[in-house]
Amino acid sequence: MSSESDKVLGWIDESRGELARLSDEIWRLAEVGLKEFMSAKLQEEFLAGQGFAVTSGVAGMPTAFVASWGCGRPVLAFLGEYDALPRLSQDAVPERRPLVAGAPGHGCGHNLLGMAAVAAAAALKAGLEAAGLSGTVRYYGCPAEETAGGKVYMVKHGLFEDVDAALTWHPGALNAVGMKSCLATNNVKFVFHGRTAHAAGDPHHGRSALDGVELMNVGANYLREHIIEKARLHYVITDGGGEPNVVPARAEVWYYLRAPEREQVEEIYAWLLDIAEGAALMTGTRVEVDLLGGLHNIMPNKTLAALAHAKMVEVGPNAYDEAELEFGRRIQAGLPAGQREAGLRAMRMPAEMFAQVIHAGVMPFSEDETPFPASTDVGDVSWVCPTVSMGAATGPLGQPGHSWQVVAAAGSGIGHKGMLLAAKVMALTGLELALRPEVVAAAKEEWAKRREGRPYRSPLPEGVDSPKEQL
Ligand SMILES: [Zn+2]
Known part of the structure; x- marks a missing residue:
């Protein structure tokens, strides 16, 4: 590995305690879409402390912000989220126990999502700075992914116009990078x-x-x-x-x-x-x-996805101790019979892996573009600049989406490990893009070819520039 990548990975390893603390704080706050005031502020303050210039309240949303460092090409955007879901409050334990009955909880793991992207941006900055390399590193604090789709407004406000590549991930059950789209x-x-x-x-x-x-x-x-x-x-x-x-x-x-x-x-x-x-x-x-x-649906980008997959293989999956495996087994034991297997089959997971408690491998690279039966505002970003999204295991296999089980794992050590893995993969992918302009050019060429004849039109009604509260 190069000295730049040592620097990037070193920054993440040295900062792991602080990253987990911030993730847990956002997890405890569990603020819903457009009300993520404290969560956004925690990230803004952290990135300002790392030398990023922060612009708060962008795109007509008080909880949206952009933190930027460096200058020149490439312009790399790390996308983060921090909104919670209503009524899913849950302690970090493997049985149903709300922290505050009826309150929101991080049922999609966005506390981890946001902090891994923050970490990737800060780690890449440290790597570029140490090597004296040029490039612009940005973190986009994107509110209300679950409701209003904050990124669609950020796109409409032109915040991605000069971006060369956008990188993001989603917490889940698998370590995987592929070409899958969404609805x-x-x-x-x-x-x-x-x-x-x-x-x-x-x-x-x-x-x-x-x-x-x-x-x-x-x-x-x-x-x-x-x-x-x-x-x-x-x-x-x-x-x-x-x-x-x-x-x-x-x-x-x-x-x-x-x-x-x-x-x-x-x-x-x-x-x-x-x-x-x-x-x-x-x-x-x-x-x-x-x-x-x-x-919009996600427009996949093979150049970026293949690069990120190689980086994920390089970083390698996490290992879990007995307490973490026991946590996972107890979550799995509470699921209705057959649900775990059906979920794993739907993810096209080989049957021999069904016995695993937490995914401890990296899925092979797949060019399958079949959409996931879900939607995300990352889709709109992918139509205005080449974008890659990846998955990292942050909970046991079979955990249902948008559930108290996700909240529990997202506040545990299992969640922290997945967050650090995602941060490392995104940061190393960004570093490679900064070191090899020809890869950025290839990603952009592929993106332009895919979008040919299909210009981006905002799905928002004309004149609508900021979202309404929906919850
Ligand atoms: Zn989500």
Whole structure:
């Protein structure tokens, strides 16, 4: 290994205590999207202390920030998140025990996600500085990944315009870098407005907004037969009126619509808008459409993914002590029979690995671009600059997503180990890009070829530059 990479890895190893402490503090704060004030501040202060120039409150979001160091090319962006999920408060123990009943928890491990990206940026800065190399290292503090999709606003504000490559990761069950994409999505509320009346006395004077919602949902459920198999349509009724003897004047239904490609989302969305209009027409009500946001699918980049995979193999997987394995076994024992195996099969994990408690290998590189059945605002970044995202094991195999089990592991030593692994892989990948401009050029060429004829259009409605709170 070169002396620069020794410096990068050395910085992470020396800082491990401080990184784990900050991750745990953000884990304990568990602030939900757009309210991550303390979490963002902790990262801002840490990076300022490392010599980064911090710009707070970017892209119309008080909890979004960019921390930058260095100058010139390449411009490398490390993407971090720090939002928690509602009602998942959980202690770092392998059985259900909320820290604060009903409070949020880091059910997607974003405390680890953010701190690994912070660490990668700071470690790369240390490596470049020691070697006297040029380059711009940035950390993007991206709020509300789970709700508003903060990165879509950061993209709309042009914050990635000069970026040569973006690097990120996600906590999970596997150490893996591949070419998998995810689903593009629209997040939209339909508010029906009718006219109230006494439901027994003079219902003929009323126009039920709830009827509008129900008929829209019936229409949407019939739509399902005529959409592509990989599309997803899900809704919840967020306002169904007050009480049965009052014809509801207002009702609201919240939809997520997903598909492998952005164009497919837009096509199905146009049909859904017609269905909403039709339901309003049938019920004599009026419908207001509130498009809360939309996301692109991830555009994979083989040049960057292959490089990151090589770095992950170089760093190697973590080893776990008996206490950590016991923690994992107890989480697994609490899962419904067959769930773990079904999850592992879905991840295409070879059957001989099913017996592992925590992934202790690195998945082979795969060019399979089949989308994960989930969505992320990293997608929009990948459409404006070459982007790589990787996974590192931060919990036991089989742990369900967005769960108290994830919160437990994300606050434990298992989570810390995965965070450090991700930080090392991202930092070494960044270092290689700084040392070899021809790899950056190849990544950009591949990206331009993939995007040809498909310019990026923000999924946000025109004039919308900052998100609304959604939780
Ligand atoms: Zn997540």
